[in-house]
Amino acid sequence: MARNPRRDLLAGLTVAIVALPLALGFGVSSGLGAEAGLATAVVAGALAALFGGSNLQVSGPTGAMTVVLVPIVAEYGPGGVLTVGLLAGLMLIALALLRAGRYMRYIPAPVVEGFTLGIACVIGLQQIPNALGVAKPDGDRVLMVTWRAVEAFVRAPNWTAVALAAGVAAVMLAGARWRPTVPFSIVAVIVATVVAQVFHLDAAAPIGDLPSGLPAPSLGFLDLSALGSLLAPAVAGAALAALESLLSATVADGMTVGQKHDPDKELFGQGVANLAAPLFGGVPATAAIARTAVNVRTGAGSRLAALPHAAVLAVIVFAAAPLVSKIPLAALAGVLLATAIRMVEVSSLRAMARATRSDGLVLVLTAVATLALDLVYAVIIGLVVAGALALRAVAQQARMDQVDFRPDLPGEHSDEEHALLAEHIVAYRIDGPLFFAGAHRFLLELSEVADVRVVILRMSRITTIDATGALVLKDAVEKLNRRSIAVMTSGIRPGQRQVLDSVGALDLLRLEGREYATTPEAIAGARDHLQGAGVLPVVPAQSPAPVTEEAAR
Numbered sequence: 068m069a070r071n072p073r074r075d076l077l078a079g080l081t082v083a084i085v086a087l088p089l090a091l092g093f094g095v096s097s098g099l100g101a102e103a104g105l106a107t108a109v110v111a112g113a114l115a116a117l118f119g120g121s122n123l124q125v126s127g128p129t130g131a132m133t134v135v136l137v138p139i140v141a142e143y144g145p146g147g148v149l150t151v152g153l154l155a156g157l158m159l160i161a162l163a164l165l166r167a168g169r170y171m172r173y174i175p176a177p178v179v180e181g182f183t184l185g186i187a188c189v190i191g192l193q194q195i196p197n198a199l200g201v202a203k204p205d206g207d208r209v210l211m212v213t214w215r216a217v218e219a220f221v222r223a224p225n226w227t228a229v230a231l232a233a234g235v236a237a238v239m240l241a242g243a244r245w246r247p248t249v250p251f252s253i254v255a256v257i258v259a260t261v262v263a264q265v266f267h268l269d270a271a272a273p274i275g276d277l278p279s280g281l282p283a284p285s286l287g288f289l290d291l292s293a294l295g296s297l298l299a300p301a302v303a304g305a306a307l308a309a310l311e312s313l314l315s316a317t318v319a320d321g322m323t324v325g326q327k328h329d330p331d332k333e334l335f336g337q338g339v340a341n342l343a344a345p346l347f348g349g350v351p352a353t354a355a356i357a358r359t360a361v362n363v364r365t366g367a368g369s370r371l372a373a374l375p376h377a378a379v380l381a382v383i384v385f386a387a388a389p390l391v392s393k394i395p396l397a398a399l400a401g402v403l404l405a406t407a408i409r410m411v412e413v414s415s416l417r418a419m420a421r422a423t424r425s426d427g428l429v430l431v432l433t434a435v436a437t438l439a440l441d442l443v444y445a446v447i448i449g450l451v452v453a454g455a456l457a458l459r460a461v462a463q464q465a466r467m468d469q470v471d472f473r474p475d476l477p478g479e480h481s482d483e484e485h486a487l488l489a490e491h492i493v494a495y496r497i498d499g500p501l502f503f504a505g506a507h508r509f510l511l512e513l514s515e516v517a518d519v520r521v522v523i524l525r526m527s528r529i530t531t532i533d534a535t536g537a538l539v540l541k542d543a544v545e546k547l548n549r550r551s552i553a554v555m556t557s558g559i560r561p562g563q564r565q566v567l568d569s570v571g572a573l574d575l576l577r578l579e580g581r582e583y584a585t586t587p588e589a590i591a592g593a594r595d596h597l598q599g600a601g602v603l604p605v606v607p608a609q610s611p612a613p614v615t616e617e618a619a620r
Contacts, residue, residue, distance in 0.1 A: 178429060
């Protein structure tokens with residue numbers, strides 16, 4: 068994407084306007100006050116932009132992190148929150164140095180799409196109280212808070228706030244289709260503010276007074292005796308910051324063309340930001356999808372947009388607080404409502420839902436969990452369900468087919484020989500993985516073999532085998548042996564030997580020399596076994612027919 072400083076600056080200004088009430092609100096809800104939220108947005112926003120791995124990411128206080136922080140404030144006080152932020156920063160830097168960010172690429176696309184849809188719904192629902200012009204009800208569950216806000220509106224309707232929010236959202240959505248390069252969010256917010264002031268719309272509650280500056284950096288909050296008890300909350304904070312930031316960066320990449328973030332560098336940037344923010348009284352920070360989405364949608368192409376966002380907030384703190392304090396909360400709610408709507412890519416969701424039933428199920432579950440629980444549980448649920456469905460699909464690919472000997476041993480063979488082999492010997496070719504997800508089905512099929520004296524297992528096409536698969540194989544061999552059915556194998560690969568040997572399966576096969584390199588050798592061994600047991604008459608040896616390498620294994 069070509070750099071356009073003008074668009075980046077305008078995007079940064081737009082994000083700053085959107086981020087201001089979020090920073091104030093999240094600071095207050097965390098228990099440390101509005102000043103803490105602003106300090107986080109300014110300090111963490113700037114440092115994460117400088118040192119992070121995404122050109123489009125915007126960081127600051129977030130609602131998900133606030134949920135983690137509230138219990139810490141109640142138990143350890145403000146100093147505990149600042150200490151948790153400091154420890155989380157160190158952990159994020161350690162994760163970056165360990166190059167843990169690369170593992171985010173293994174998150175399935177339906178999980179990311181479901182996460183994005185859920186976050187869009189959460190962002191939209193969070194704006195309902197301000198859009199309806201009612202005080203935010205108590206509670207930390209967005210659905211319950213929204214329901215209570217609607218009830219409050221029904222009791223005392225505030226159509227002024229509704230009109231402002233709907234007007235701003237409509238201008239943004241229509242303007243984005245008409246002139247995508249124009250920052251209609253700024254235009255709409257300015258117009259809404261002017262209208263509210265000129266017509267003295269008292270029902271349109273403004274942002275209100277802002278703090279007049281940032282606190283001086285200090286480590287006075289640090290209590291070394293409490294570090295041990297704060298490690299667990301710090302781990303949760305670091306995990307949340309890493310998860311939310313890397314998913315946000317992934318979503319931002321998907322909203323643009325030609326952008327790709329560096330996950331390890333992004334973790335490092337978030338770590339630096341969380342190390343510094345507590346020094347200024349800031350709460351732990353993460354990248355924020357709401358602000359990042361606004362940044363992308365208003366045309367940002369480089370990290371130059373995130374830096375003005377932090378700078379503008381700093382200027383607001385020190386100089387322009389009286390002007391910004393007059394912006395109606397309903398107007399800002401309209402900005403985020405429009406942003407939430409634009410985050411939803413209907414075509415992408417439709418394509419994902421139509422791909423497979425499993426993809427659709429994972430998408431829906433992740434979105435619902437994001438809405439009803441929180442994003443950490445949502446991603447965990449999405450990953451667990453996606454992993455289980457993937458294992459199920461892989462396990463279903465494993466097959467055990469009875470093999471006709473004629474393709475294996477091309478050439479002239481007597482009908483009597485084939486009839487004899489068919490009567491006493493059966494060969495099975497195992498295709499695909501033999502691991503915990505499908506191994507027991509294999510054992511059930513193999514244990515049902517009847518009316519044979521020798522079973523030959525062709526193992527050259529097993530793609531992978533784990534300890535469960537090896538144990539099941541050993542169990543199957545033992546069960547067949549107890550029924551006086553000899554089991555022979557062919558084509559065991561070098562990579563399979565360690566697993567088979569570790570559980571004793573290889574020793575069981577070697578005990579009577581029943582492991583062979585090729586299938587013809589296993590068939591010859593089966594003949595010798597049956598002759599030794601008196602089942603087959605001794606016949607003169609014949610020259611073997613030519614056998615292809617693939618057929619022999």
